[in-house]
Amino acid sequence: MIPPFLHPFARPAAENFVTIVRGSGARVTDAEGTEYVDAMASLWYCNVGHGRAEIADAVARQLRQLDAFHTFEMFSNEPADEVAGILADLAPVPGSRVFFTSSGSEAVDSALKIARLAQAVRGEPQRRFVVSRRPSYHGVTYGGMAATGLPANQELFGSMLPDVVQTPKDDLEAVRAVFEQHPGQVAAVIAEPVIGAAGVYPPQPGYLQGLRRLCDEHGAWLIMDEVICGFGRLGRWWGAQRFDVRPDLTTFAKAVTSGYLPLGGVLVAPAVRQVLESDASLVLRHGHTYSGHPAACAAAVVALDIIRREGLMDRAGKVGDRLSTGLRALHADGQIADVRGDGAVWAAGLDDVDAAAVRDAMLPHGVIARPIGTSTISFCPPLVIDDDDIDRCVEALDRAVSDVRKRAVG
Numbered sequence: 001m002i003p004p005f006l007h008p009f010a011r012p013a014a015e016n017f018v019t020i021v022r023g024s025g026a027r028v029t030d031a032e033g034t035e036y037v038d039a040m041a042s043l044w045y046c047n048v049g050h051g052r053a054e055i056a057d058a059v060a061r062q063l064r065q066l067d068a069f070h071t072f073e074m075f076s077n078e079p080a081d082e083v084a085g086i087l088a089d090l091a092p093v094p095g096s097r098v099f100f101t102s103s104g105s106e107a108v109d110s111a112l113k114i115a116r117l118a119q120a121v122r123g124e125p126q127r128r129f130v131v132s133r134r135p136s137y138h139g140v141t142y143g144g145m146a147a148t149g150l151p152a153n154q155e156l157f158g159s160m161l162p163d164v165v166q167t168p169k170d171d172l173e174a175v176r177a178v179f180e181q182h183p184g185q186v187a188a189v190i191a192e193p194v195i196g197a198a199g200v201y202p203p204q205p206g207y208l209q210g211l212r213r214l215c216d217e218h219g220a221w222l223i224m225d226e227v228i229c230g231f232g233r234l235g236r237w238w239g240a241q242r243f244d245v246r247p248d249l250t251t252f253a254k255a256v257t258s259g260y261l262p263l264g265g266v267l268v269a270p271a272v273r274q275v276l277e278s279d280a281s282l283v284l285r286h287g288h289t290y291s292g293h294p295a296a297c298a299a300a301v302v303a304l305d306i307i308r309r310e311g312l313m314d315r316a317g318k319v320g321d322r323l324s325t326g327l328r329a330l331h332a333d334g335q336i337a338d339v340r341g342d343g344a345v346w347a348a349g350l351d352d353v354d355a356a357a358v359r360d361a362m363l364p365h366g367v368i369a370r371p372i373g374t375s376t377i378s379f380c381p382p383l384v385i386d387d388d389d390i391d392r393c394v395e396a397l398d399r400a401v402s403d404v405r406k407r408a409v410g
């Protein structure tokens with residue numbers, strides 16, 4: 001029977017779903033009582049692992065004291081102010097301010113709007129163009145979808161946001177050409193430090209710094225989309241620090257609360273905030289009902305403290321070393337075609353087996369991974385995953401690839 005819940009990124013005609021009922025650490029359990037290793041930190045977000053009572057307690061305390069009150073105009077709340085202070089201290093560029101959203105897509109849209117607004121306020125309203133990459137993933141709202149470099153995600157949704165130009169990943173000359181074709185008209189370049197949901201591709205050495213240089217030469221802002229890379233995934237607070245780049249705008253979401261409640265946002269570095277603050281009569285006509293929601297911000301305060309206190313950024317490197325060593329051994333055995341990643345986010349490239357079939361075949365082996373397209377299986381486990389469960393992820397992939405091959409022959 002088709003259920004009432006119309007699922008995201010699923011076939012509307014699909015009838016069968018796995019109902020997850022509880023989680024603890026790097027494990028989740030379904031309604032049948034089957035336990036799985038959560039090899040994807042759910043959807044690239046649960047860095048601190050599942051079942052943290054102290055986050056639940058902080059949220060409950062906040063909801064009992066003040067459920068919510070909006071932050072438009074003159075109003076604020078204590079958790080939003082507190083987590084803004086924490087994020088400003090952590091920001092890749094000192095002196096940043098924080099704009100809040102509830103999701104990564106809203107964060108990307110907010111960054112695109114702030115980028116264009118700041119260009120207009122500094123006297124360059126003709127700067128409308130946004131350069132993004134192919135492949136890339138920046139979300140599903142019209143702004144985020146237009147920036148996303150995955151043609152399948154744009155099909156059948158009508159016209160995209162105009163003035164978005166995509167260049168192939170790692171191709172600095174293509175970005176330079178866009179600047180030359182549209183002189184004085186580019187507002188911003190947006191890039192993920194490591195391309196995540198579009199396939200897990202780390203940047204070529206020097207590429208991100210090259211983007212920074214081109215933005216400086218041509219008067220554009222650099223937006224780093226850290227929705228996956230932020231908060232320890234690459235062994236530092238930010239991918240920007242991992243690759244030594246200085247963004248003007250930084251989008252974040254996911255692991256800011258490790259997903260316990262929805263929260264996202266944009267770090268606005270001094271170069272941009274000073275433009276916005278320079279006109280005392282300017283009103284930022286942008287914001288969401290739940291920007292700075294106190295319960296989500298209360299969750300973030302604790303989730304960020306856990307990452308710091310438990311040294312999870314250091315753990316990311318160890319998780320990545322063990323996972324990538326296991327994947328490379330599968331590659332050496334001819335089980336998988338390619339291994340790529342950085343920090344604690346990795347992918348196995350497949351050639352003769354379908355990624356969705358491999359994901360399905362991993363479930364009976366007790367691991368939930370994620371297919372990307374037809375030829376990639378991604379891994380982005382909670383940073384608290386232990387060595388046995390990392391090995392279990394690799395073994396499950398190994399056995400699933402064999403199972404799918406056997407079925408194809410049989």
Ligand SMILES: Cc1ncc(COP(=O)(O)O)c(C=O)c1O
Nearest residue numbers: 103104105137138139225227228
């Ligand atoms: C880099 C990046 N940007 C934006 C988004 C969109 O975030 P959300 O799904 O919270 O809207 C994602 C989601 O995976 C992402 O990985």
